[in-house]
Amino acid sequence: MTQRFKVLQLQPDYNIKQHDFADLAEQIFKALPPERFETTMAFLKGRPGPGEAVSRAERSVYFEFSDKALKGMRLKASWQLFQFCRREKFDVVICNRFKPVNMLLQLNRWLKIPLCIGISHGFGEYDRVYRRRQAQRLIDRRWQFVGVSPAVKQYLVDLGCGFTEANTHGITNAIDIEQAEALQLGRQQAREQLGLPLDARLVGALGRLVPIKGHSHLIEAFAALKDKYPDAHLAIIGAGREQANLQAQIERAGLAGRAHLLGFRENALQYVRAFDIWTMPSLAEGLGLALLEGMSGHLPVIASNVPAMLPLIEGAGGLAVPPADVGAIKDALDTYLALDGQALRAKGEQAYQYLTHHHDIEEFRQRYLALIESGLQAAPKELS
Incomplete structure (x- = not known):
């Protein structure tokens, strides 16, 4: 069997619902043919209680970091995430919302994961000057970004701090x-x-x-x-x-x-x-x-x-x-x-x-699949 690409989605909080018609992280996994992709969902905070829904990913990981551990420099949480990613050797990491994106921007200087995708769900995430400076410093050719609407994409590009027309995409949210x-x-x-x-x-x-x-x-x-x-x-x-x-x-x-x-x-x-x-x-x-x-x-x-x-x-x-x-x-x-x-x-x-x-879900899935496939093809050859 051909070796499958290993894909991690990183979520800030456990938030899996019984029905996934509007759970777009789950819908991204539905886009990935299982014979070609091995999927893992990881949550920085929270875990399901008895009888609660779990991700459709082949494996779920619950770091269960405290609020305190995810504030400030987040050194302990970042070290644990670094060790996990280094051990698993993911080909793709998809980061949902600012905190996971921020952590992977720093860690991928050493991890060198071939493709990282940062998804922005709204405005204002990079309004602070130090966040823009950090993005400018850390965004490299391994990174692609998605705004969940054309307006969010334009917000990112207009910041002028590493988000460009080439590496930033508008993939409008959809529902099943x-x-x-x-x-x-x-x-x-x-x-x-x-x-x-x-x-x-x-x-x-x-x-x-x-x-x-x-x-x-x-x-x-x-x-x-x-x-x-x-x-x-x-x-x-x-x-x-x-x-x-x-x-x-x-x-x-x-x-x-x-x-x-x-x-x-x-x-x-x-x-x-x-x-x-x-x-x-x-x-x-x-x-x-x-x-x-x-x-x-x-x-x-x-x-x-x-x-x-x-x-x-x-x-x-x-x-x-x-x-x-x-x-x-x-x-x-x-x-x-x-x-x-x-x-x-x-x-x-x-x-x-x-x-x-x-806003049909099939187009949404196909756009993410195309982004992942093209990103892997363009990954630096020495890293793939």
Whole structure:
């Protein structure tokens, strides 16, 4: 049997879900033919509890570093990671998010792994001067980088610190649409399980309850329309530190019984068809997989026109609004709430068709496979 290339994916935290329709690290492994690639998934922090999901990789490694060990110089953690990689002799290491990228940038001066791929999931990772200087110093021909949207790729290139058009790629996030749809409950069943009225016009959102997700602006905009659309309800799936503040805002706005904070829900995508309109009022996003999840449920979308999401909203025929602009969110909600059921469903179908043509998981997989194959072919010959 031909010797297989050894591929490691390095994750900052254990985060494997029961279903992998939107787990893009798992989807990368699905792209790699097992007869040609040997796969390992490693997590710097955390490990699964009894009965929890594990990676589809042939092997999973849990370093279980503490928060303290991963701050500052990270000398002990870096030494353990160095010993592991040196022993295993990987051909490819894929680093998800800044911390793994940062650690491998330093370690690969000595490891000399033929191909390292750093994946950036958002903006701001290299805003600090010392991080840009480090990237400029350590990025070499063994490195390739991926931004999860064209906007994130451009952010990296514009930094001018080693990320170039030649070594930096935009591979837009995607979801496994077939798997996602198979998980979704029907409209009535989803509403019953969420405890939502069966006959209301429902505006939905999904995301952590933190300020950057913009839920307070959505609630304020919805409150301005509560009398015009007495049958409309707002529901947000997610948990976070802003829950008490948002609940207080709901009470002050007279939205008790009309705006619902549903808390954390396991496999939240299963409930997407409960809604009639899908919103994502974030102040910033790297891409925003929740936007694609709403489209998979055949829902019309309203979302902030941040650079990473604007092309998606426009492509889907949705309504783009400036971040934190309550008036614009109100107008967008008004536009969709005024439509009859048939017209609203037609807008949702337009979003779904865009999703299937531009964010299908197979293209995502093939682009990563091509990046890995071309990177290995271009690897310095003395290292391969």
